[in-house]
Amino acid sequence: MRTSIPCPNCEKAITLDDFEEFSSPFTMKCPYCKAKLKETKVTPFLLIGLIVIIPLFIYLTETLISLLSGIIPPIEKIPSIIVFIGLLYPLYALYERINGLIMFNKGNLQLKKDNDMRGILTLFCINNR
Secondary structure, three states: OOOEEEOOOOOOEEEHHHHHHOOOOOOEEOOOOOOEEEEOOOHHHHHHHHHHHHHHHHHHHHHHHHHHHOOOHHHHHOOHHHHHHHHHHHHHHHHHHHHHHHHHHHOOEEEOOOOHHHHHHHHHHHHOO
16 A cells, blocks of 8 residues: 655655545645646546445435434434434545545546646637637
């Protein structure tokens, strides 16, 4: 298991702790040189996993509410998101930790070009003339 990945721009080590600080795989920046980074190898698979895990979390939250409503009747009036955060957040944190480990160990970091969208839009405009 790797303990760090070199930044493609400044070559300084990005650790797993740094990786977990990224708010999403689409907003990664080197903590040292602030270069925008993108991961191209495993992000699509993690997004597919997210599509699967969201309905599972919704199902678990609703199941938990129905089970606890027999013991604690007012729980039915509490919004589901509060029940999820209060009772299932450790499961979500574990899911995020596993995502970070997979991306850290199997991923491929590259520099993100700021003009990626401009290039796509330029090609689109040229083709439509």
